[in-house]
Structure formats: structure tokens, C-alpha cells
Amino acid sequence: MDTLWFGVGAAVAAVVLVRFGVPALLKALGLHPDYRGPRYRLPGGRALIVTTSHATLDRPGAPGAGRKTGVFASEFTAPYYAFVDAGMDVDVASIKGGEIPVEPFSLSWLLASRADRRFLRDVRLQALTRHSLPVSGLDFTRYDIVFLAGGWGAAYDLAGCEPLARGITAAWRAGKVVGGVCHGPLGLLKALDTNGAPLVRGKRLTAVTNRQVEQLGIRFTPQHPERELRAAGAIFESATARREVFAQHVVADGRLVTGQNQNAGDVTAQRMLEIAGGQRVTEAVVAPVQ
Template structure:
């Protein structure tokens, strides 16, 4: 029987300070999906359930990426009718891993969503892999390990860098700088690629549980996160 992965998308549809549309970032779901589609069973959830908006700017930015365009045109049912996160809490035992897709949206809802934080702690307590890419690791900042300490304590972790945020001109619209907070909560464990937009995927452990923690820095890291998640589930990528 194929392992089951819970995919979490943001429900945020606009940037509060600008009113511009946001959501989850297309290649950061498309590429891991491409890696996992024939190997795992995926269930997609979001805080509000229903239609989880893909960031329109990511559609434009990756219009020449065949993996992203094929996914966009053939897999819409995955995100137009997502489950509510709250419905997943009693079903944690059915899943083998959890994966947070990035985009600017998660910074506004998944960082502090109590249901999401409870899910992460449940996966950590059960020693199940936890993965996130780009801005997705913001969902881990306030999560705790079963012992009560921050989930990221002493972990090596990555996520969208301050340089990258500044280069896309979004730092002032963000509630916090992701790199700065990931480095603070992990106790200096943040790492990144040598150059902005370079691939960086990090496999670490959740404090006190042995649960595998997989993070990717940016869109270029999305495939690698999918590969490492498949490996963590004991499968061949």
C-alpha cells in the first residue's frame, strides 16, 4: 500500500498591506507532486478548506516550465476542493508524512494557525517526516516538539532568504523576515545556498523525537524536497 502524504496549502488570498493577490506558489507544489505522484497517495488540506488559491504571479513566472504548466492544467481538483485542516486532526494516524507548500500566503495564516501547529506536533510525536519548501517553513516557527521546546530547536533548516525576499521587493509587505526568524528559533541553524535562487535542501531531525525534518529554500529546491520526502518514506525516488 502506498504511503499517504498530507499536503498543506495556504488559504490566504491577498497580501494584507497591499491587497494584491497571493496564495501558494505553483512550482512548489507542481514539482514535488511530479516526484511523488506515482509513489504516494496525497490528500490536500488548507485552513479554510475549499478553493486554495494559487498565486497568479507564479503562474506567469513559470509559464515556460512544462512541469508547472502540465500540473496547472491537469490537476486543478487537488486545490479547488481542499479538505479543512481541522478535519485532518483526528486522521493523523492515517498519514505517513506532512508537507507544506510555499508562497507568500503561508506567512499570514499558517505561521500561527492552531490546527496546523497541533498537526505538526502530532506528526513529530509519531516520528513521521515533516517537510516544507520556500515560505512553507514559516509553519514550523511556532510549532513545538512533544517536550514543549520549539520544534526547530538545534535543527538545521532553510527557507526563503532575506536576499531573495528583498530581490522580489516583498520584504516590507511581510509580517517578519523568514530567514531571520528561522535562524532565531533554530538557535543559529539556518543555512542557504551560496547564491540567491540556488537550490538548497536540508534534511535534519526534530528535537527529541528523531522525526525527519526536510526543508527547501526556494522554488529551485522544490524537486529536491520531494525527492528527500520520498526517501524518508523508505521509497526510491
């Protein structure tokens, strides 16, 4: 009997170690680092977060047959809470409107960030995610900040969305702060600057790298951000790590602010708040889980 109980205890200990130890190890390696820089408030400001509407990771010639995907959770939740906590009104939109597909693995016990866990308890944001606004019906110039969330789904529908391109163009020409993270900057590809030239041409920016895409083994998506943005004339910058998923980099070129991958949501959002005229209020504070 003692041997039985010892075995049960060892099994429970192993489960606990895996359940809490592996996420802690990933965090220590660089996944979803806590933001400890200056925070900004912009009461009365308005922010728009745009996500994909594409829900499956499709191989060429097999539409709708891939595994479930969508927006990568932290690339949506981290900026949302940064803007809400800054006192802004935040609208949530997607390419088609309606329910936003969320990458299931990104909300798993292994990968979920602080902001993701807050989302899982947030009835209001869950409702916004089920009933997102279609980008085609929006006036982008009403927002101080326009943020493009990433995830594998964005590789399928952000760059080809003409209403999104027109909205980004209008926001940029109206002097708004524009940006995004990971695959999100694909939504900038067809936008134009004030002179009618491609918005990204000659701009310093970042997004998910070719190396991260290769390391994750998903090379069949229709667009790869580093490849497409370089081809469009952007000055592409990035950080590196043994595994690129643990890297973090944010680039601000005037009113254009971009983050390299899923680790950059908080930093990118705070830089956008600063550039949009936010008031600096704290330093070295980790936002509480709510």
C-alpha cells in the same frame, strides 16, 4: 509589399524569441532546474500537502487590498507529482479549506515549471485545489509525509494556525517525515518536538532567505522565514547566488526536510520519500511532462 512582409516576419520572430527564449534563459540561470537525482517509490504510502488560504499580498493596515497571491505554484505542484509518481495517495489541504489561491504570476508563460504545465492539464489536481481539506479536520498521524508549500500567502497564515501546529506536532511525535519549502517552514514555528520543546530549536533547516525577500522588494509581509526561524532557535542554512531566486539548497536533519525556495520542490520531495522508507528506483531521469 516585400518590406511589409519582412517587418511582419521580424515581429513574429521577435515574439517567438521572447516567448521561448526568456523562459529558457531563466532556466539556464537556475530557475526550476530539472531534477536528475535518484527517485523513490512508496506505494501505499500517504502524503499530505498543506498550503496557504491567504489570497492577497496585503500591506499593513490594508487587509484584502493587495494584489492577488497565494501558494507559489511549483512549490505545490512539484512535490504533489513527486509523491503521486511514487505511488502514494496524496491529500491536499489548506489553512481554511476550500479553494486554494495560487499566485497568478507563478503560472505565467514566463515562470511556469514542468510540473505547473502538467497541473494546467490535470483535471483531478485542479479539482483538489478547488476543494482542499481544512487542516482543522485532519489527523496528521495518518500520513507518512507532511509537506508545507510556500508562496507569499504563507507569510500571513501558516505560523498562526493552531490546528496546523497541533497537526505537525502529532505527526512529528508519531515518527512521520515533515518539511516544506520557501515560506512553508513558517508552519513549523509553533510545533513541538517529543520533549515539548519548539520543533525547530537546534534543528538544521532552510527556507527563503532575507536576501531573496529583499531582492524581490516585498518586505512588508508579516513574517520572513529566515528571520523568524533564526529567532526561534533554528540553525539556518542557505545557498546564495547573484540573484537569490536562482539559488537552490535542501537540508535534511533527521525526519525534518526543508528546501530554500521555489527551485527545491522536487529535491525536497525525493529526500522525504527516501527518509520515509521509499525504494530507490532510478537515477538521472527527468520526469516526463504529462
